[in-house]
Amino acid sequence: MSLIDLHNIAVRFGGHTVLHDVDFGIDRGEIVTIVGPNGSGKSTLLRVVIGAQKPASGSVTRSRGLRIGYVPQQLHIDPTLPLTVRRFLDLPARIPDAKAAEALEQAGAGALGQRQMADLSGGQFQRVLLARAILSDPDLLILDEPTQGLDQPGSAAFYRRIARLRADLNCAVLMVSHELHVVMAASDRVICLNGHVCCAGAPEHVASAPEYRALFGTGTQGALALYRHDHAHSHDHPHSHGPEAAE
Amino acid sequence: MSGFLDDFLVRATLAGIGVALAAAPLGCFIVWRRMAYFGDATAHAAILGVALALAFNLSITLGTLVMALVMALTVSALSGRGRSMDTMLGVLSHSALAAGLVAVSLLQGVRLDLSAYLFGDILAVGRMDLAVIWGGALLVMGLIWARWSALLTATLSSDLATAAGIDPRREQLILTLALAVTVAVAIKVVGVLLIAALLIIPAAAARSFARTPEAMALIAAGIGGASALIGMAVAWQFDTPAGPSIVCVAAAIFAASALIDLARRAA
Numbered sequence: 112m113s114l115i116d117l118h119n120i121a122v123r124f125g126g127h128t129v130l131h132d133v134d135f136g137i138d139r140g141e142i143v144t145i146v147g148p149n150g151s152g153k154s155t156l157l158r159v160v161i162g163a164q165k166p167a168s169g170s171v172t173r174s175r176g177l178r179i180g181y182v183p184q185q186l187h188i189d190p191t192l193p194l195t196v197r198r199f200l201d202l203p204a205r206i207p208d209a210k211a212a213e214a215l216e217q218a219g220a221g222a223l224g225q226r227q228m229a230d231l232s233g234g235q236f237q238r239v240l241l242a243r244a245i246l247s248d249p250d251l252l253i254l255d256e257p258t259q260g261l262d263q264p265g266s267a268a269f270y271r272r273i274a275r276l277r278a279d280l281n282c283a284v285l286m287v288s289h290e291l292h293v294v295m296a297a298s299d300r301v302i303c304l305n306g307h308v309c310c311a312g313a314p315e316h317v318a319s320a321p322e323y324r325a326l327f328g329t330g331t332q333g334a335l336a337l338y339r340h341d342h343a344h345s346h347d348h349p350h351s352h353g354p355e356a357a358e
Numbered sequence: 359m360s361g362f363l364d365d366f367l368v369r370a371t372l373a374g375i376g377v378a379l380a381a382a383p384l385g386c387f388i389v390w391r392r393m394a395y396f397g398d399a400t401a402h403a404a405i406l407g408v409a410l411a412l413a414f415n416l417s418i419t420l421g422t423l424v425m426a427l428v429m430a431l432t433v434s435a436l437s438g439r440g441r442s443m444d445t446m447l448g449v450l451s452h453s454a455l456a457a458g459l460v461a462v463s464l465l466q467g468v469r470l471d472l473s474a475y476l477f478g479d480i481l482a483v484g485r486m487d488l489a490v491i492w493g494g495a496l497l498v499m500g501l502i503w504a505r506w507s508a509l510l511t512a513t514l515s516s517d518l519a520t521a522a523g524i525d526p527r528r529e530q531l532i533l534t535l536a537l538a539v540t541v542a543v544a545i546k547v548v549g550v551l552l553i554a555a556l557l558i559i560p561a562a563a564a565r566s567f568a569r570t571p572e573a574m575a576l577i578a579a580g581i582g583g584a585s586a587l588i589g590m591a592v593a594w595q596f597d598t599p600a601g602p603s604i605v606c607v608a609a610a611i612f613a614a615s616a617l618i619d620l621a622r623r624a625a
Contacts, residue, residue, distance in 0.1 A: 161520060162520055162521070163520040181518060188514060189392065192514075192574075202507060203507045203519070
């Protein structure tokens with residue numbers, strides 16, 4: 112049984128349809144990455160999964176007692192709010208020092224406990240958010256563009272860390288990313304999103320799928336095409352919009 | 359104890375301390391969430407509540423509580439809709455104040471000293487008032503104490519709170535309720551024009567001395583309490599209005615804290 116199943120999800124903001132006909136599930140131990148151009152509904156889909164966004168139609172089925180660890184895309188902490196890293200980990204529930212130290216160590220933020228959140232660099236901040244997300248011993252770890260603002264070696268190291276955590280915690284990982292080539296190497300399954308699921312499956316399947324190429328181009332130049340392509344694209348061939356498309 | 363409370367100066371001082379202790383931790387959330395104008399709008403609506411209470415022969419506390427709650431809920435509902443909140447709050451805040459002043463003046467046969475409601479009338483605090491003020495203050499402190507972690511998580515990020523099983527709208531509602539109660543009990547002490555000052559200034563002054571949110575709330579409460587105590591002494595000594603004197607002392611403490619912070623950064 113899947114940890115979470117989305118069936119026929121549609122989300123509308125005002126009269127505008129952001130997502131439609133989205134089906135997918137995720138199993139324990141999988142790393143699934145959602146790719147797609149800006150405005151394709153990636154973050155909205157994550158918010159549906161964590162329960163922060165109610166779908167206009169469709170159903171979300173979570174397995175009983177599902178624990179979700181969530182790393183938001185950005186977290187603005189007002190400078191008037193004094194907050195040490197250690198205290199941040201205590202939200203919403205207090206945890207023992209040993210557990211906090213272990214999570215910080217696992218997330219690569221071992222020495223940061225007594226620092227103020229406001230003084231952290233982008234990379235340190237991300238690792239602290241990751242440490243907090245794994246504290247609850249999650250079944251499903253959700254990350255929204257976790258490597259934004261990190262340089263190439265930094266984000267490669269971050270994805271290696273995620274792969275290690277998946278093995279240590281035996282959890283599933285669902286993330287959104289822009290960095291296609293790194294993501295392709297680090298994921299078990301890729302979902303290519305543009306308002307609907309254009310194609311989905313193993314990275315090599317998706318990379319060679321015509322729907323994916325229509326969105327991102329071919330080869331590593333695809334990373335650039337991501338920002339340039341036409342949002343209101345139409346594929347010049349018929350295909351079914353569903354996770355089975357590439358399988 | 360009863361002899362102790364016979365002195366109007368003692369009652370006034372206790373009333374000031376009670377309001378300050380409740381307002382300071384709540385004020386921290388107002389500052390962290392950037393809701394300063396929200397506090398203003400809620401406080402200004404209270405003058406409409408005074409008119410309501412006088413017209414229907416209700417207690418002033420009840421009237422102000424109802425109007426403050428209506429305003430706070432309205433603003434809270436609007437803020438979820440992505441309108442330009444800054445402008446919206448400016449419109450609501452000053453319209454409520456103006457409408458309240460007009461409504462009070464229209465009431466037939468009521469001769470009252472408006473300044474008592476605009477700036478407070480702390481020396482007229484009776485035993486019953488004192489009980490209401492401390493009851494409300496304890497309620498606000500209890501609410502914030504009980505929901506502390508959830509409120510703090512929702513303040514950081516509503517999505518983070520949702521993922522942790524906390525409903526951010528409920529936490530917002532709790533703050534809204536606490537704000538309305540604070541306004542209703544503070545009107546006698548500092549008046550509608552200066553309630554927001556008791557919320558914001560002690561919290562702002564506490565910021566540079568705190569490394570954790572708990573420390574900031576406790577230091578803010580200390581600064582608020584001290585301001586009430588010193589402000590009353592100043593008012594007695596120099597025959598100045600009590601509410602504004604309390605706020606002036608708080609402002610002086612804020613200025614001192616800002617200077618200390620500046621010196622520390624330069625060092």
